[in-house]
Amino acid sequence: MQAVKIVITGPFNAGKTQFIRAVSEIDVVSTESKITDPAERIKEETTVAMDFGRITIEDDLVLYLFGTPGQRRFDFMWEILSEGMLGFIVMVDSTRPETFREARYILQVFRSYAPTPYVVAANKQDLSEAWSPEDLRIALKVDPEVKVIPCVATDKEQVKNVLLELLYTILERLELEEAGAEMEH
Amino acid sequence: MALKGNLRDFSTTQLLNLIHLARKTGCLTVRTSSEAARLYFRDGKLIHAHTANHDGHLATMLVKAGKLTNEQAQKIMARPEGRNDVQLGMLLIKAGHVSREDIIQSVRRYMLDIVYTLFGWYDGEFEFTPDALPSADRILIPVNLEQVILEGSRRLQEHERLQDELPDLDHTALRFTNGADARLRAVNLTVEEWRVISFVSPRNTIRVIAQANNMDDFQVRKVVYGLIQAGIVELVRPTGQMAALGVPGEFGAEKPPAIKRSLIERLINRIKRI
Numbered sequence: 001m002q003a004v005k006i007v008i009t010g011p012f013n014a015g016k017t018q019f020i021r022a023v024s025e026i027d028v029v030s031t032e033s034k035i036t037d038p039a040e041r042i043k044e045e046t047t048v049a050m051d052f053g054r055i056t057i058e059d060d061l062v063l064y065l066f067g068t069p070g071q072r073r074f075d076f077m078w079e080i081l082s083e084g085m086l087g088f089i090v091m092v093d094s095t096r097p098e099t100f101r102e103a104r105y106i107l108q109v110f111r112s113y114a115p116t117p118y119v120v121a122a123n124k125q126d127l128s129e130a131w132s133p134e135d136l137r138i139a140l141k142v143d144p145e146v147k148v149i150p151c152v153a154t155d156k157e158q159v160k161n162v163l164l165e166l167l168y169t170i171l172e173r174l175e176l177e178e179a180g181a182e183m184e185h
Numbered sequence: 186m187a188l189k190g191n192l193r194d195f196s197t198t199q200l201l202n203l204i205h206l207a208r209k210t211g212c213l214t215v216r217t218s219s220e221a222a223r224l225y226f227r228d229g230k231l232i233h234a235h236t237a238n239h240d241g242h243l244a245t246m247l248v249k250a251g252k253l254t255n256e257q258a259q260k261i262m263a264r265p266e267g268r269n270d271v272q273l274g275m276l277l278i279k280a281g282h283v284s285r286e287d288i289i290q291s292v293r294r295y296m297l298d299i300v301y302t303l304f305g306w307y308d309g310e311f312e313f314t315p316d317a318l319p320s321a322d323r324i325l326i327p328v329n330l331e332q333v334i335l336e337g338s339r340r341l342q343e344h345e346r347l348q349d350e351l352p353d354l355d356h357t358a359l360r361f362t363n364g365a366d367a368r369l370r371a372v373n374l375t376v377e378e379w380r381v382i383s384f385v386s387p388r389n390t391i392r393v394i395a396q397a398n399n400m401d402d403f404q405v406r407k408v409v410y411g412l413i414q415a416g417i418v419e420l421v422r423p424t425g426q427m428a429a430l431g432v433p434g435e436f437g438a439e440k441p442p443a444i445k446r447s448l449i450e451r452l453i454n455r456i457k458r459i
Contacts, residue, residue, distance in 0.1 A: 002448075004444075004448065004452070023456075023459055055455065055456065055459065056455075057451055057452055057455045058451065058455070061448070061451060061452075063452055063455075086444060086449075095187075097190035097191070097194045097195045098190070098191070098193070098194040100194065100195065101194070101349055101350075105352075112422070128187060129187045129189065130186060130187060131186065131187060131188055132186035132188075134207060135186070135188055135203060135207060138202070138203045138206050138207060139195065139199070139203060141419075156459070160456055160457070160459055163456050164453060164456055164457065167449055167452050167453045167456070168453070170444070170449050171446065171449050171450070171453070174444065174446050174449065175446070178446075
């Protein structure tokens with residue numbers, strides 16, 4: 001049995017757990033804990049170690065989705081979770097500009113772990129206060145060649161779309177590498 | 186789509202940078218507990234500005250620039266054409282009170298004073314209303330934002346924000362963006378900025394640039410932040426030091442295990458069927 005993984009990262013309350021729940025075939029294994037800091041009490045619980053979802057591809061292949069903890073005090077988990085990932089998704093709450101600086105930081109940290117492909121998911125696009133993906137690209141300083149995909153993490157089809165866009169990006173990267181290798185020969 | 190928030194989280198410099206890069210047209214309203222300002226943009230250029238205290242009429246601008254006295258302005262504003270800036274401008278030029286250049290410079294100076302004031306606001310709600318433009322009777326002078334952003338960054342006094350934006354001077358280098366040469370021609374750089382520019386290379390960390398120029402952390406952060414916001418340079422990981430420092434990164438990072446195309450295609454096919 002081969003297992004591959006995709007990591008879903010992003011600031012606190014960006015919608016990472018919800019994203020994994022939308023497509024996982026098992027109940028998401030969450031390591032959530034009650035929030036005690038009043039400043040962070042915009043939700044009851046937060047992920048402290050990881051979220052874990054699974055999609056069986058075929059009998060011999062399984063895809064794991066790992067959600068990272070959003071708070072920086074649990075960032076020791078980020079590098080552990082990122083080892084061997086196929087690619088990663090940076091979830092951003094499009095309605096909360098106060099989290100954009102943190103999203104930029106997380107993006108830079110994950111890029112430094114490995115040169116793996118990634119996409120940015122602009123979550124909560126169904127809300128009227130949401131910044132557009134184009135504005136988010138500039139605010140987060142996302143490179144022009146990286147996809148910023150509108151998303152609503154509670155909508156399975158939109159979550160599938162984000163995952164597919166990441167996989168297409170990985171595929172494009174592989175094709176480029178193959179083309180480069182052929183040219184060297 | 187909304188573009189709103191608080192200057193605490195997204196500064197005036199960042200907002201202007203976004204409006205400039207996205208070539209936005211519309212009105213940016215900023216409100217603090219005691220002040221309010223409206224800035225209008227067309228295709229990413231500043232075209233008009235006024236505050237709650239200053240109405241943004243031509244007569245007010247000319248008084249501020251010393252081209253009219255308060256008394257003259259009051260008389261003018263009492264006349265019907267006094268409220269129409271375009272008509273008033275033509276009238277004043279015809280009467281020989283001011284030149285066309287006087288009007289352009291006064292309007293430009295007035296707008297820039299307002300924008301530069303905004304750089305000193307660190308807390309305030311902002312909202313951008315797309316496609317909202319000033320009334321047709323206003324005189325609109327397009328001002329390129331690159332120079333404004335640079336000037337705003339020069340006035341930035343917030344150590345904490347700069348530290349957040351550029352936390353690590355030792356493991357970050359700079360390179361020129363695409364089109365930096367054209368942008369450099371469009372702006373007036375200070376001596377300090379030119380000194381930093383002369384050391385821009387992926388081989389030089391920001392710390393090295395600071396040391397070469399005898400700048401402290403705050404000075405170098407301020408200059409680099411301004412150059413980044415003006416789209417002249419961008420951050421990269423330094424090329425020469427990655428292996429020595431043991432920091433993984435874009436250059437020289439360890440590659441993940443080889444992945445086969447067929448595997449990714451299987452994942453795609455399965456996810457499509459969920």
